[in-house]
Amino acid sequence: MQIVFSDAQYWEDFLPLTFTRPVAAMRCGILTFSERWQKILENTEISYFTETYLQDKFKNPEEKESLFLVPNFLPTETVIQQIKDLKQGEALVYEDELIAAKINMKGFSLNQIEKMTDIKENLIFFKRPKDLFTYNHHAIDFDFDLLTKGRTSQELSSTNGFLGDKKDLFIEEGAYIEFSTINTKTGKIYIGKNTEVMEGCHLRGPIALCDDSKFNLGAKIYGATTVGPHCKVGGEVNNIIIFGYSSKGHEGFVGNSVIGEWCNFGADTNSSNMKNNYGNVKFWNYRTKAFEDTGLQFAGLIMGDHSKTAINTQLNTGTVIGVASNIFKPGFPPNLVENFSWGGLKDDERFKLDKVYEVAERAMARRKVSLTEEDKAILKHIFDTY
Numbered sequence: 001m002q003i004v005f006s007d008a009q010y011w012e013d014f015l016p017l018t019f020t021r022p023v024a025a026m027r028c029g030i031l032t033f034s035e036r037w038q039k040i041l042e043n044t045e046i047s048y049f050t051e052t053y054l055q056d057k058f059k060n061p062e063e064k065e066s067l068f069l070v071p072n073f074l075p076t077e078t079v080i081q082q083i084k085d086l087k088q089g090e091a092l093v094y095e096d097e098l099i100a101a102k103i104n105m106k107g108f109s110l111n112q113i114e115k116m117t118d119i120k121e122n123l124i125f126f127k128r129p130k131d132l133f134t135y136n137h138h139a140i141d142f143d144f145d146l147l148t149k150g151r152t153s154q155e156l157s158s159t160n161g162f163l164g165d166k167k168d169l170f171i172e173e174g175a176y177i178e179f180s181t182i183n184t185k186t187g188k189i190y191i192g193k194n195t196e197v198m199e200g201c202h203l204r205g206p207i208a209l210c211d212d213s214k215f216n217l218g219a220k221i222y223g224a225t226t227v228g229p230h231c232k233v234g235g236e237v238n239n240i241i242i243f244g245y246s247s248k249g250h251e252g253f254v255g256n257s258v259i260g261e262w263c264n265f266g267a268d269t270n271s272s273n274m275k276n277n278y279g280n281v282k283f284w285n286y287r288t289k290a291f292e293d294t295g296l297q298f299a300g301l302i303m304g305d306h307s308k309t310a311i312n313t314q315l316n317t318g319t320v321i322g323v324a325s326n327i328f329k330p331g332f333p334p335n336l337v338e339n340f341s342w343g344g345l346k347d348d349e350r351f352k353l354d355k356v357y358e359v360a361e362r363a364m365a366r367r368k369v370s371l372t373e374e375d376k377a378i379l380k381h382i383f384d385t386y
Contacts, residue, residue: 001043001045001065001066001067002045002046002047002061002062002064002065002066002067002105003037003038003041003043003045003046003047003066003067003069004046004047004048004049004061004066004067004068004069004105005022005023005024005033005034005037005046005047005048005049005050005069005070005071006049006068006069006070006071007022007023007024007048007049007050007051008049008070009070009097010023010070010072010127011023011050011051012286012287013127013128013285013286013287014026014128014129015286015287015304016260016286016302016303016304016320016321016322016323016339017129017243017258017260017302017304019304019305019322019323019339019378019382019386020054020260020261020304020305020323020378020379020382021054021058022048022050022051022054022058023050023071023072024037024046024048024071024072025048025058026072026132026243027210027226027228027241027243027244028126028132028135028136028139028226028241029136029138029139029140029141029142029143029208029226030139030140030143030144030147030190030192030208030210030226031143031146031147033071033072034046034071036071036142036143036146037069037071039146039147040075040080040146041067041080041083041084046059047059047060047061047062047066048060048061049061049068053377053378053381053385054378056374056377057372057374057375057378061105061108062105063104063105063106063107064104064105064106065088065102065103065104065105066102066103066104066105067083067086067100067101067102068100068101068102068103068105069083069099069100070097070098070099070100072125072126072127073094073099073123073124073125073126074123074124074135074138074139074142075123076121076123078121079092079119079121079123082100082117082119083100086100086101086102087102088102088103088104089102089103089112089113089114089115090102090113090114090115090116090117091103091113091115091116091117092116092117092118092119093116093117093118093119094118094119094123094125095125098110098113098116099119101113124138124139128283128285128292128294129258129283129302130283130294130296130299130302132241132258133224133239133240133241133256133257133258134296136206136224136225136226136239136241137187137206137223137224139226140187140188140190140205140206140207140208140223140224140226141187141188141206143190143208144168144170144188144190144206144208147170147190148170148190151170153166153169153170153171153172154171154172154173154175155171156169156171156177156182157177157178159178159179160177160178160179160180160181160182161180161181161182162181162182162183162184163181163182163183163184163185164182164183164184164185164186164205165184165185166184168184168187168188168189168205169182169184169188169189169191170188170189170190170191171191172191172192172193172195172211173193174193174194174195175191175192175193175194175195175196175197176195176196176197177191177196177197178197178199179199179200180197180198180199180200180201180202180203180215181201181202181203182203183202183203183204183205184205185205186204186205186206186223187204187205187206187207187223187224188205188206188207189203189205189206189207189208190207190208190209191209192208192209192210192211192212192213192229193211193212194211194212195209195210195211195212195213195214196214196215197209197214197215198214198215198216198217198218198219199217199218200217200218201215201216201217201218201219201220201221202219202220202221203215203221204221204222204223205223205224206223206224206225207221207223207224207225207226207227208225208226208227209227210226210227210228210229210231210244211229211230212229212230213227213228213229213230213231213232213233214231214232214233215227215233215234216232216233216234216249216250217234218234219233219234219235219236219237220235220236220237221233221237222236222237222238222239222255223239224239225237225238225239225240225241226240226241226242227242228241228242228243228244228245228246228261229244229245230244230245230367231244231245231246231247231248232247232248232249233247233248233249234248234249234250234251235248235250235251235252235253235254236251236252236253236254237253237254237255238253238254238255238256238273239255239256239257239298240254240255240256240257240258240259240300241257241258241259242259242263243258243259243260243261243305244261245261245262245364245367245369246259246260246261246262246263246264247263247264247265248264248265248269249265250265250266250267250268250269251267251268252265252267252268252269252270253270253271254269254270254271254273254300254301255271255273255298255300256273256296256298256299256300257271257273257299257300257301257302257303258301258302258303259301259303260303260304260305260306260307260323261305261306262305262306262360262363262364263303263305263306263307263308264308264309264363265308265309265313266308266309266310266311266312266313267311267312268311268312268313269309269310269311269312269313269314269315270313270314270315271300271301271315271319272300272314272315272316272317273298273299273300273301273317274297274298274317275297275317275318278297279297280293280294280295280296280297281293281294281296281297281298281299281317281318282294282318282335283299283302283318283320284320284335284336291318291335294318299317299318300315300317300318300319301315301319301320301321302319302320302321303320303321304321304322304323304324304325304339305323305324306323306324306356306359306360306363306379307321307322307323307324307325307326307327307337308325308326308327309327309328310326310327310328313327313328313333314331314332315327315332315333316332316333316335318335319333319335319336319337320335320336320337321337322336322337322338322339322340322341322386323339323340323379323382324339324340324351324356324360324379324382325337325338325339325340325341325344325351326341326342326343326344326351327341327343327344328343328344329343329344329345329348331345333345334346339382339383339386340353340356340382340383350383353379353380353383356379356383357371357376357379360375360379
């Protein structure tokens with residue numbers, strides 16, 4: 001059965017993170033939303049119902065019977081069973097929004113639905129970027145249990161200090177951890193394949209360090225933090241999510257934030273996560289074209305793919321940075337840094353598209369990944385449209 005991940009309700013609210021991906025391709029916990037559902041439903045056949053300009057990279061649905069699914073929530077066991085039990089023409093609704101349906105993608109229409117069932121349980125739903133870090137501890141717990149059930153962790157080396165219950169620590173094969181401290185009393189810690197926790201690191205869960213990533217010497221990692229695959233993280237971080245392939249390798253603090261792929265933080269970049277007056281933080285919402293109250297006292301940074309900061313960059317509380325922006329001018333940049341900004345200040349010139357490709361190719365080659373023609377087309381669309 002084909003799973004079709006739908007973006008319809010939420011794609012615009014997750015910008016700038018979704019400029020370059022569907023909602024289902026975002027990471028929270030240990031897995032992306034699509035990876036999580038593939039694991040839950042034991043299904044590898046997936047496609048995406050997303051923005052037209054993303055469909056060349058993210059597979060279009062085939063015209064056949066499918067499970068149409070809104071991916072950005074954590075299901076309960078009951079809801080998982082309800083989804084598995086859906087028959088053709090049946091759907092599940094949560095808070096007046098359709099979240100799952102068994103329909104035929106040939107001549108796609110929600111008019112095929114003949115029976116709708118309301119979900120009565122409370123679900124953890126991710127509707128804005130700030131929800132990703134706010135509920136990340138729930139997602140780490142969910143994914144930890146999903147990935148480790150019935151499996152045995154690698155042993156933690158005796159050179160490390162440990163606090164907590166060993167059942168809340170899982171170390172995959174190929175991971176290297178020596179002379180660090182690990183604390184699971186505050187949350188579960190998952191260490192992925194071929195990762196490295198260098199000497200002198202302090203990890204205080206919940207934490208997910210995904211495959212082929214590393215914590216640099218002396219890093220201080222507070223939960224709930226997710227570091228996606230092929231990343232480097234140093235300095236001090238607290239409750240952040242990095243989707244993957246990004247580097248914050250040096251000293252400096254980032255907290256309560258979401259960072260996309262192929263981003264780089266210059267040495268001693270610092271991001272404030274609390275206002276001086278202790279008031280609620282606002283983030284820019286691309287749908288409403290206005291700053292939106294998060295209801296949170298702690299909220300730092302939302303950064304789109306391919307963006308970079310220079311050394312000693314200072315970022316204000318509630319900063320949103322678009323795609324392929326370069327921040328290097330002195331002083332605090334504004335709370336909204338536009339896509340392709342060359343400098344970071346309002347009305348700065350734009351980063352030329354051919355140079356964007358050139359830098360992306362160099363950065364991606366370091367991880368042995370190619371910038372594809374589909375990637376270039378996505379960046380060009382963003383450059384021309386937004």
